[in-house]
Amino acid sequence: MRRPRRRLKPARPARRRRTVRLVELAHARSGDKGDTANVGLIARRAADYPVLVRQVTAARVARHFKGMITGPVERFELPNLRALNFLLHGALDGGGTISLKTDAQGKVFSTALLRMEIAADR
Numbered sequence: 001m002r003r004p005r006r007r008l009k010p011a012r013p014a015r016r017r018r019t020v021r022l023v024e025l026a027h028a029r030s031g032d033k034g035d036t037a038n039v040g041l042i043a044r045r046a047a048d049y050p051v052l053v054r055q056v057t058a059a060r061v062a063r064h065f066k067g068m069i070t071g072p073v074e075r076f077e078l079p080n081l082r083a084l085n086f087l088l089h090g091a092l093d094g095g096g097t098i099s100l101k102t103d104a105q106g107k108v109f110s111t112a113l114l115r116m117e118i119a120a121d122r
Helices: 045-055 058-064 110-114
Strands: 016-020 026-033 037-043 073-078 083-088 117-121
Touching: 026 110, 026 117, 037 045, 037 058, 037 110, 045 058, 045 083, 045 117
Parallel strands: none
Antiparallel strands: 016 117, 026 037, 037 083, 073 083
């Protein structure tokens, strides 16, 4: 007795991995509290959030801002908002009221983070 032939599923096309700037996957907001800049990174699509969690680490953000901040970077995950929040310590040269920096409130850190490049399947 012959067994019926099993239908093979067509092969999925291979996903191409390419380098993208975070601005393609997320938007961001930033502000300050004393000498610490606060940057929120929010995934544009639910499918992009796990990519951000895997690739946008505190260490990688610290490397991205090397020379701009003097302290550590902390990362907090907010999965219900599809967001990551980063605290950049030592980023504001003392804070908004005493800093001589042009951007003493840290507003440009969000734009600067969105320029960071990561590998993504597209």
